[in-house]
Amino acid sequence: MRFCSNCGAPVALKIPPGDNLPRHVCDACSTVHYSNPKMVIGCIPEWRDRVLLCRRAIEPRYGLWTLPAGFMENGETVAQAALRETLEEARARVELTGMFSVLAVPHVKKVHMFYRAPLIELEFGNGADSIDVQL
Amino acid sequence: MRFCSNCGAPVALKIPPGDNLPRHVCDACSTVHYSNPKMVIGCIPEWRDRVLLCRRAIEPRYGLWTLPAGFMENGETVAQAALRETLEEARARVELTGMFSVLAVPHVKKVHMFYRAPLIELEFGNGADSIDVQL
Numbered sequence: 001m002r003f004c005s006n007c008g009a010p011v012a013l014k015i016p017p018g019d020n021l022p023r024h025v026c027d028a029c030s031t032v033h034y035s036n037p038k039m040v041i042g043c044i045p046e047w048r049d050r051v052l053l054c055r056r057a058i059e060p061r062y063g064l065w066t067l068p069a070g071f072m073e074n075g076e077t078v079a080q081a082a083l084r085e086t087l088e089e090a091r092a093r094v095e096l097t098g099m100f101s102v103l104a105v106p107h108v109k110k111v112h113m114f115y116r117a118p119l120i121e122l123e124f125g126n127g128a129d130s131i132d133v134q135l
Numbered sequence: 136m137r138f139c140s141n142c143g144a145p146v147a148l149k150i151p152p153g154d155n156l157p158r159h160v161c162d163a164c165s166t167v168h169y170s171n172p173k174m175v176i177g178c179i180p181e182w183r184d185r186v187l188l189c190r191r192a193i194e195p196r197y198g199l200w201t202l203p204a205g206f207m208e209n210g211e212t213v214a215q216a217a218l219r220e221t222l223e224e225a226r227a228r229v230e231l232t233g234m235f236s237v238l239a240v241p242h243v244k245k246v247h248m249f250y251r252a253p254l255i256e257l258e259f260g261n262g263a264d265s266i267d268v269q270l
Contacts, residue, residue: 001140005159005168008138008145018263021208024140033140037207038171039246072172073156077239078246099237102248104212111174111213113237128153 006031037109041081042069043117045094045124047135052124054089055132063131067114068092070129082115090133091125094118141166172244176216177204178252180229180259182270187259189224190267198266202249203227205264217250225268226260229253 001024004011009028016023016032024033044067045052053065068089072081079096086094094117103112124133136159139146144163151158151167159168179202180187188200203224207216214231221229229252238247259268 003138003140003143005136005138005140005146008143010143011140034206035209036173037209039174071169072246074170074172074244075241077241078237079239099234102213102234102237104214106210106212109209111207 001033001035004029004031005033035109037104037106037111039072039078039081040069040110040112041072041078041085041114042067042112043082043086043094043096043115044100045086045090045092045117045119047119047122050135052090052092052119052133052135054127054130055134056129057126057131058129068127069112069114078113079115082113082117086117087127089127089129091127092123092133093120095120136168136170139164139166140168170244172239172241172246174207174213174216175204175245175247176207176213176220176249177202177247178217178221178229178231178250179235180221180225180227180252180254182254182257185270187225187227187254187268187270189262189265190269191264192261192266193264203262204247204249213248214250217248217252221252222262224262224264226262227258227268228255230255 004026007029011024013022068086070085096115100114100116139161142164146159148157203221205220231250235249235251
């Protein structure tokens with residue numbers, strides 16, 4: 001961040017009064033801009049003893065296999081994010097049966113959360129971010 | 136958001152190519168600014184059959200009792216955030232024994248996560264954001 005998103009003036013990185021961490025602060029309009037970790041929400045789509053995986057169509061890790069997951073959006077629940085990402089990336093519908101893992105990745109400022117999720121039916125396909133989807 | 140935090144030019148709210156949600160987009164430098172939910176991390180500090188609560192010294196809900204919790208910072212794990220907030224707000228040290236709840240609050244763009252957390256010792260006090268702390 002180099003400019004204030006509220007007023008457009010340059011920001012400076014400094015510790016605001018009453019805080020103990022450096023923040024991007026706008027001296028022109030006094031806005032303090034906080035940066036916080038983002039959530040990546042997904043699931044483990046299961047069918048009998050197999051797991052549905054997506055082959056990434058986007059960077060980073062283009063071409064590698066991964067679970068369906070993506071950034072949680074404003075206005076949705078964690079469960080809605082998992083269902084949406086699974087539908088978008090694997091064209092699959094699942095039932096969420098419980099949280100499998102909550103895993104922070106501090107150096108990239110992310111928290112990954114995955115549900116266990118049996119497939120509701122044996123239907124899936126390539127979503128926008130996948131070049132292949134296979135059980 | 137009214138101005139691009141990268142170049143300072145005004146931003147417009149529109150759906151970028153390949154996306155399906157409106158984002159703040161800078162036409163000057165082509166940056167797409169994403170806004171995502173923030174995480175509020177805390178714990179339920181237990182001592183025998185009692186729970187340690189903090190009385191808020193800050194808005195919103197000044198003066199009401201709450202569990203120790205606060206915004207997760209970049210560079211920390213979820214567990215570190217819970218321990219830090221408990222120390223900051225209740226001057227208490229706890230052991231995290233498991234996740235109690237993961238609760239999205241979509242209309243305020245937040246996800247609250249709370250651990251079960253027995254107190255390590257019977258010591259606590261008012262932190263910076265608390266006017267009282269009691270078992």
